[in-house]
Amino acid sequence: MAVYTHVDDKTLSVFLAGYNLGQATSFKGIAEGVENSNYFLETEKARLVLTLYEKRANPDDLPYFLDLMEHLAKAGVPSPLPVRDQSGKALQTLCGKPACIISFLNGVSVDDADESHCAAVGSMLAQMHHATSDFTAARHNDLSIEGWRTLADKTVAHADTVQDGLAEIIASEMDFLEQNWPKSLPKGTIHADLFPDNILFTNHTITGVIDFYFGCTDFLAYDLAVCINAWCFDQQMHFVPGRAKRLIEMYDVARTMSGAEVAALPILCRGAAMRFLLTRLYDWLNPVEGAVVRPKNPLDYLARLKFHQKVKDTAAYVV
């Protein structure tokens, strides 16, 4: 949540002159998004979000993300549509930063999802996986298993300062994951970060899917495993079977999983829990000076990991 780069009114006005959007009628920094500066921008013609990509974003990846959003929006997924300027360009430079205007999406994110929200997320995830079946661009998932090993190595020395024994838990789990991680499940374009704050609901209908900046090419079922971690535990870190059942069922109704995918779900869930445990642990141990955002507690994902470690087979997720 932050606005790292201030865009003054004259700069904005010159920038907007390159579009067919009319003049700005409202312009306010949005306290959302950890990585970038976001502004709510309303013009005479449209409601929009202006994003300036800050240091953590790799500029080389931005065309992929914008193409992905455009592809999804055109396929009917309620994702932000990058707006092209009069010359047809969506990706710009503003205040020395890569920048883009995207459409504004209505809806409110939920903090404590119920089964009906989870059902909607399952359907939407499958819809996205279908919609990207003809999306030809690819991006390596830097935060898949090799990336976790890198993070495990970087955090091992201080992991026990967060919780006694954490370094050993991570080490043995990484060994397990590396020995057992699936090799040949169906791959495609995944969101990879479909947490409640990235879904906007109007009543119980999804009217927005946002933040595609972890989008990449990986196992489709891993995206579902991320959602199980993100949506199916309550605020005390307890697994809520009803939510997972609806999430998985509605995903499977819209995109029938293969037997191998179903069987792999427990290890994919362990991997997804490890991914968020490690990135949170790294951020916790390496706080950014002057950062606006307090690092999230990595132990929330240790609790999830421990749950998944005890799961014998996928049936445990759909009881």
Add this chain to the structure above:
Amino acid sequence: MAVYTHVDDKTLSVFLAGYNLGQATSFKGIAEGVENSNYFLETEKARLVLTLYEKRANPDDLPYFLDLMEHLAKAGVPSPLPVRDQSGKALQTLCGKPACIISFLNGVSVDDADESHCAAVGSMLAQMHHATSDFTAARHNDLSIEGWRTLADKTVAHADTVQDGLAEIIASEMDFLEQNWPKSLPKGTIHADLFPDNILFTNHTITGVIDFYFGCTDFLAYDLAVCINAWCFDQQMHFVPGRAKRLIEMYDVARTMSGAEVAALPILCRGAAMRFLLTRLYDWLNPVEGAVVRPKNPLDYLARLKFHQKVKDTAAYVV
């Protein structure tokens, strides 16, 4: 700029049920305002801002501020209108904090004002002073001359760490101000903080005056002196005569100043420069741990103070 208090969707939904606003269709933290948490809130019926008043706000003052905003909005000033719930209450409690829903105002604040912006500000300031002539509530200005003395005492020990000799400049200026500060100018309700970020323009028309949380009872001409400091210096801290001329002229057209007010303008400008020098100096020397906002440079107001000290009479402001 910040959201200090997170309002979850269920809490928001229960809160909104007390109003006639319908359900939320959008809800996003706004990265604006140093003191409070602000959310952009759109419902089925209206566009609004939800404010939660954080520690620095004195709860006893809030009814005054809301009454002032309501009074101004009803008098045709484009200020936020506090929205009353079904029982007629505007001031609420939400997440344990005082809270209020106010109307959302269109417009964009300007970073580098031109003469036409300053003319509009002068007219609007006079309009506000007229509009509050029948506003009977009063609030002492804690940041008038006695308040500056308190801040001067609190900052004297470390002022020279910011700039060599600053403590002595402040001490002698405070003596001058205390000996010469006017005693009997026309008083009324003033905004007291009418900086560019508190005015929203659509083209060159003012469509929003916001942030009344320094509103108080004081010399009306002091409000104009604040505006001269806030609007009539460029980003290199140079006085821009054309801006001041238009600001003062348009104020005077709409509310004719007395001879005493005109004559007092230079010392009122010195006082206003001192007020922002001291509050910025205090914040600079006492940074809030974990604060989201970087303190503003107090020396910007030392430059203004030095300009005003050299002014012989009000004619210098309207050349």
